[in-house]
Amino acid sequence: MSEKTTFETLYELDVRDKLEKKKSGGSELNYLSWAQGWREVKKIYPDAEYEFERFGENNLPYVYDPMTGYMVFVKTTISGVTYEMCLPVMDGSNKAMKAEPYTYTVGSGDKQREKSVDAATMFDINKTLMRCMIKCLAMHGLGLSLYFKESVAPETAARIKKEKDEEIKQTETTIKNLQAEIVSTAKKMIDGGIDSTAIYAKIEEIGGKKNPNSIKDIGKCEKIIEALKKMKESTKSGK
Numbered sequence: 001m002s003e004k005t006t007f008e009t010l011y012e013l014d015v016r017d018k019l020e021k022k023k024s025g026g027s028e029l030n031y032l033s034w035a036q037g038w039r040e041v042k043k044i045y046p047d048a049e050y051e052f053e054r055f056g057e058n059n060l061p062y063v064y065d066p067m068t069g070y071m072v073f074v075k076t077t078i079s080g081v082t083y084e085m086c087l088p089v090m091d092g093s094n095k096a097m098k099a100e101p102y103t104y105t106v107g108s109g110d111k112q113r114e115k116s117v118d119a120a121t122m123f124d125i126n127k128t129l130m131r132c133m134i135k136c137l138a139m140h141g142l143g144l145s146l147y148f149k150e151s152v153a154p155e156t157a158a159r160i161k162k163e164k165d166e167e168i169k170q171t172e173t174t175i176k177n178l179q180a181e182i183v184s185t186a187k188k189m190i191d192g193g194i195d196s197t198a199i200y201a202k203i204e205e206i207g208g209k210k211n212p213n214s215i216k217d218i219g220k221c222e223k224i225i226e227a228l229k230k231m232k233e234s235t236k237s238g239k
Contacts, residue, residue, distance in 0.1 A: 006045070006079045010141030015040060019146075032143045034130035041078065041137055050133050051075045053084075062089070062125055069096035070120055072129050076136040083139035087132035089120050097124055171218070178221035182212035185228045194235050202227055 004012075018036040022029055041048045052061040053073035062072045070089035075082055089097045095104070097120035105114055138144045182203065190196045200210045206224045207215040215221055 006081065007141040009044060010041070010078075010137075011144055013040060013044075013142060015143050015146075030146065032134055032146065034134045037134045037137050037142055041140075041142060045078050048076070048078045050077075050136070052129055061129060064099065066098065069098045070125060070128070072125065072132050074129060074132040074136045076133065076140065078140050081140070083136055085132055085136040085139060087128055087135060089124050089128045091117050091124075093117075174218055175216055175221065178218065178225065179212045179215065182215075182221060182224050182228070185225060185232075186212070189228065189232050189235075192232070192235075194232065199228065199231070202231060 015032055015036070018032060018040070019030040020033055020036075022031060038048075038050075051074065053075065054061050055063050062070050064070050068088075071086055072089065073084060073086045075084045091097055093115070095117045097117060099119060101116060101119045103114050103116045105112060107113055134143070138147060186196075186199050186203070189199055203212060203215075203224055204210045206227060207217070207220045209215055212221075212224070215224070
Protein backbone atom coordinates (compact mmCIF):
# COMPACT_ATOMS: atom_id res chain seq x y z
CA MET A 1 0.00 0.00 0.00
CA SER A 2 1.39 3.41 -0.97
CA GLU A 3 2.05 6.04 1.68
CA LYS A 4 -0.78 8.50 2.26
CA THR A 5 -0.49 11.95 0.76
CA THR A 6 -0.54 15.07 2.92
CA PHE A 7 -4.09 15.76 1.75
CA GLU A 8 -5.30 12.24 2.62
CA THR A 9 -3.67 12.41 6.05
CA LEU A 10 -5.23 15.75 6.98
CA TYR A 11 -8.60 15.02 5.36
CA GLU A 12 -8.98 11.81 7.37
CA LEU A 13 -7.97 13.51 10.61
CA ASP A 14 -11.01 13.61 12.89
CA VAL A 15 -11.35 17.12 14.33
CA ARG A 16 -14.95 16.91 15.48
CA ASP A 17 -14.01 17.06 19.17
CA LYS A 18 -12.02 20.24 18.44
CA LEU A 19 -14.97 22.15 16.97
CA GLU A 20 -16.40 25.29 18.53
CA LYS A 21 -19.78 26.91 17.95
CA LYS A 22 -20.80 30.39 16.89
CA LYS A 23 -24.10 32.03 16.07
CA SER A 24 -24.50 33.35 12.55
CA GLY A 25 -27.80 35.04 11.84
CA GLY A 26 -30.48 32.73 13.16
CA SER A 27 -28.39 29.56 13.09
CA GLU A 28 -25.52 28.02 15.01
CA LEU A 29 -22.45 26.90 13.09
CA ASN A 30 -19.59 24.57 13.95
CA TYR A 31 -16.10 25.78 13.18
CA LEU A 32 -12.48 24.86 13.77
CA SER A 33 -10.52 27.66 15.44
CA TRP A 34 -7.19 28.71 13.96
CA ALA A 35 -5.39 27.69 17.17
CA GLN A 36 -6.81 24.17 17.14
CA GLY A 37 -6.23 23.77 13.41
CA TRP A 38 -2.66 25.05 13.47
CA ARG A 39 -1.80 22.82 16.42
CA GLU A 40 -3.15 19.71 14.68
CA VAL A 41 -1.19 20.50 11.49
CA LYS A 42 2.07 21.27 13.30
CA LYS A 43 1.86 18.02 15.29
CA ILE A 44 2.01 16.08 12.02
CA TYR A 45 3.95 18.51 9.81
CA PRO A 46 6.37 20.61 11.92
CA ASP A 47 7.65 22.38 8.80
CA ALA A 48 4.21 23.83 7.93
CA GLU A 49 4.23 27.59 7.32
CA TYR A 50 1.72 30.38 6.73
CA GLU A 51 2.05 33.89 5.32
CA PHE A 52 -0.23 36.93 5.30
CA GLU A 53 0.05 38.71 1.97
CA ARG A 54 0.74 42.44 2.29
CA PHE A 55 -0.02 45.36 0.02
CA GLY A 56 0.90 48.98 -0.67
CA GLU A 57 3.46 51.36 0.74
CA ASN A 58 2.34 50.66 4.31
CA ASN A 59 2.68 46.90 3.85
CA LEU A 60 -0.89 46.31 5.08
CA PRO A 61 -2.26 42.75 5.28
CA TYR A 62 -5.44 43.60 3.34
CA VAL A 63 -6.83 45.36 0.30
CA TYR A 64 -9.78 47.74 0.49
CA ASP A 65 -12.40 48.94 -1.97
CA PRO A 66 -15.03 51.48 -0.85
CA MET A 67 -17.75 49.66 -2.81
CA THR A 68 -17.04 46.08 -1.75
CA GLY A 69 -15.06 46.31 1.50
CA TYR A 70 -11.94 44.62 2.84
CA MET A 71 -10.29 41.42 1.62
CA VAL A 72 -7.38 39.48 3.13
CA PHE A 73 -5.15 36.85 1.52
CA VAL A 74 -3.25 34.01 3.20
CA LYS A 75 -0.81 31.39 1.95
CA THR A 76 -0.08 28.09 3.69
CA THR A 77 2.68 25.67 2.77
CA ILE A 78 2.80 22.04 3.90
CA SER A 79 5.29 19.49 2.57
CA GLY A 80 6.27 21.86 -0.22
CA VAL A 81 2.69 22.42 -1.44
CA THR A 82 1.34 25.99 -1.20
CA TYR A 83 -2.28 27.10 -1.35
CA GLU A 84 -3.64 30.63 -1.28
CA MET A 85 -7.09 31.67 -0.09
CA CYS A 86 -8.89 34.98 0.32
CA LEU A 87 -11.66 36.00 2.69
CA PRO A 88 -13.70 39.22 3.02
CA VAL A 89 -13.94 40.93 6.40
CA MET A 90 -17.53 40.24 7.55
CA ASP A 91 -19.73 40.86 10.57
CA GLY A 92 -21.74 38.24 12.48
CA SER A 93 -24.40 38.20 9.75
CA ASN A 94 -21.78 37.60 7.04
CA LYS A 95 -22.16 41.12 5.67
CA ALA A 96 -19.07 42.82 4.23
CA MET A 97 -17.60 45.41 6.58
CA LYS A 98 -16.30 48.70 5.18
CA ALA A 99 -14.41 51.75 6.44
CA GLU A 100 -17.70 53.41 7.41
CA PRO A 101 -20.83 51.90 9.00
CA TYR A 102 -23.82 51.40 6.71
CA THR A 103 -27.37 50.04 6.77
CA TYR A 104 -29.35 47.63 4.62
CA THR A 105 -32.97 46.48 4.48
CA VAL A 106 -34.27 42.97 5.08
CA GLY A 107 -37.76 41.50 4.75
CA SER A 108 -40.67 43.05 2.91
CA GLY A 109 -44.00 44.71 3.60
CA ASP A 110 -44.87 44.99 7.29
CA LYS A 111 -41.87 42.79 8.17
CA GLN A 112 -39.36 45.05 6.46
CA ARG A 113 -36.69 46.38 8.80
CA GLU A 114 -33.33 48.06 8.65
CA LYS A 115 -30.13 46.47 9.90
CA SER A 116 -26.72 48.00 10.33
CA VAL A 117 -23.12 46.94 9.71
CA ASP A 118 -20.39 48.46 11.86
CA ALA A 119 -17.21 49.88 10.39
CA ALA A 120 -14.35 47.38 10.32
CA THR A 121 -11.59 47.67 12.91
CA MET A 122 -8.13 46.14 13.00
CA PHE A 123 -9.58 43.53 15.36
CA ASP A 124 -12.04 42.47 12.64
CA ILE A 125 -9.24 42.32 10.08
CA ASN A 126 -6.99 40.28 12.36
CA LYS A 127 -9.82 37.85 13.11
CA THR A 128 -10.49 37.44 9.39
CA LEU A 129 -6.81 36.75 8.69
CA MET A 130 -6.84 33.87 11.15
CA ARG A 131 -10.15 32.56 9.75
CA CYS A 132 -8.64 32.74 6.30
CA MET A 133 -5.64 30.74 7.49
CA ILE A 134 -7.86 27.90 8.73
CA LYS A 135 -9.78 28.05 5.43
CA CYS A 136 -6.45 27.76 3.62
CA LEU A 137 -5.52 24.72 5.74
CA ALA A 138 -8.77 23.13 4.58
CA MET A 139 -7.35 23.21 1.04
CA HIS A 140 -4.66 20.87 2.35
CA GLY A 141 -7.45 18.63 3.70
CA LEU A 142 -7.78 19.66 7.36
CA GLY A 143 -11.47 19.86 8.25
CA LEU A 144 -12.45 20.12 4.60
CA SER A 145 -15.51 17.94 5.17
CA LEU A 146 -16.91 20.66 7.46
CA TYR A 147 -17.52 22.81 4.38
CA PHE A 148 -20.06 20.44 2.86
CA LYS A 149 -22.63 17.88 3.93
CA GLU A 150 -20.27 14.99 4.44
CA SER A 151 -19.60 15.04 8.19
CA VAL A 152 -16.36 13.09 8.04
CA ALA A 153 -14.20 11.18 5.59
CA PRO A 154 -15.45 7.59 4.87
CA GLU A 155 -12.27 6.03 6.24
CA THR A 156 -12.53 8.06 9.41
CA ALA A 157 -16.24 7.29 9.77
CA ALA A 158 -15.50 3.55 9.73
CA ARG A 159 -12.79 3.95 12.35
CA ILE A 160 -14.99 6.14 14.55
CA LYS A 161 -17.86 3.62 14.33
CA LYS A 162 -15.55 0.80 15.35
CA GLU A 163 -14.19 2.81 18.28
CA LYS A 164 -17.72 3.80 19.31
CA ASP A 165 -18.92 0.18 19.18
CA GLU A 166 -15.98 -0.89 21.32
CA GLU A 167 -16.68 1.93 23.76
CA ILE A 168 -20.35 0.92 24.04
CA LYS A 169 -19.38 -2.72 24.58
CA GLN A 170 -16.86 -1.77 27.25
CA THR A 171 -19.43 0.44 29.00
CA GLU A 172 -22.01 -2.35 28.98
CA THR A 173 -19.45 -4.74 30.47
CA THR A 174 -18.53 -2.23 33.18
CA ILE A 175 -22.18 -1.69 34.10
CA LYS A 176 -22.83 -5.45 34.31
CA ASN A 177 -19.80 -5.89 36.57
CA LEU A 178 -20.94 -3.05 38.82
CA GLN A 179 -24.49 -4.40 38.94
CA ALA A 180 -23.14 -7.80 39.94
CA GLU A 181 -21.01 -6.20 42.67
CA ILE A 182 -24.05 -4.37 44.06
CA VAL A 183 -26.08 -7.59 44.16
CA SER A 184 -23.19 -9.50 45.74
CA THR A 185 -22.54 -6.79 48.34
CA ALA A 186 -26.24 -6.52 49.22
CA LYS A 187 -26.53 -10.32 49.59
CA LYS A 188 -23.53 -10.49 51.93
CA MET A 189 -24.95 -7.65 54.00
CA ILE A 190 -28.34 -9.35 54.28
CA ASP A 191 -26.67 -12.66 55.19
CA GLY A 192 -24.76 -10.71 57.83
CA GLY A 193 -27.99 -9.60 59.44
CA ILE A 194 -28.38 -6.13 57.98
CA ASP A 195 -31.97 -5.11 57.27
CA SER A 196 -32.73 -5.72 53.56
CA THR A 197 -35.33 -2.94 53.57
CA ALA A 198 -32.68 -0.38 54.50
CA ILE A 199 -30.28 -1.78 51.91
CA TYR A 200 -32.73 -1.57 49.02
CA ALA A 201 -33.98 1.81 50.22
CA LYS A 202 -30.42 3.08 49.90
CA ILE A 203 -30.08 1.55 46.43
CA GLU A 204 -33.32 3.21 45.33
CA GLU A 205 -32.33 6.53 46.91
CA ILE A 206 -29.14 6.72 44.82
CA GLY A 207 -30.08 4.77 41.71
CA GLY A 208 -33.74 5.68 41.43
CA LYS A 209 -34.65 1.97 41.31
CA LYS A 210 -34.53 -0.90 43.80
CA ASN A 211 -33.40 -3.51 41.29
CA PRO A 212 -29.63 -3.06 40.75
CA ASN A 213 -29.84 -4.78 37.35
CA SER A 214 -32.05 -1.99 36.03
CA ILE A 215 -29.61 0.80 36.95
CA LYS A 216 -27.58 1.60 33.83
CA ASP A 217 -25.58 4.59 35.05
CA ILE A 218 -21.93 3.84 35.96
CA GLY A 219 -21.66 6.80 38.32
CA LYS A 220 -24.80 5.80 40.24
CA CYS A 221 -23.63 2.17 40.48
CA GLU A 222 -20.29 3.27 41.92
CA LYS A 223 -22.01 5.56 44.45
CA ILE A 224 -24.32 2.71 45.52
CA ILE A 225 -21.39 0.37 46.09
CA GLU A 226 -19.60 3.01 48.15
CA ALA A 227 -22.76 3.75 50.17
CA LEU A 228 -23.39 0.06 50.89
CA LYS A 229 -19.81 -0.44 52.06
CA LYS A 230 -20.15 2.54 54.40
CA MET A 231 -23.45 1.15 55.66
CA LYS A 232 -21.80 -2.22 56.30
CA GLU A 233 -18.88 -0.64 58.18
CA SER A 234 -21.25 1.55 60.17
CA THR A 235 -23.30 -1.49 61.22
CA LYS A 236 -20.17 -3.39 62.23
CA SER A 237 -18.97 -0.54 64.41
CA GLY A 238 -22.42 -0.21 65.97
CA LYS A 239 -22.91 3.37 64.82
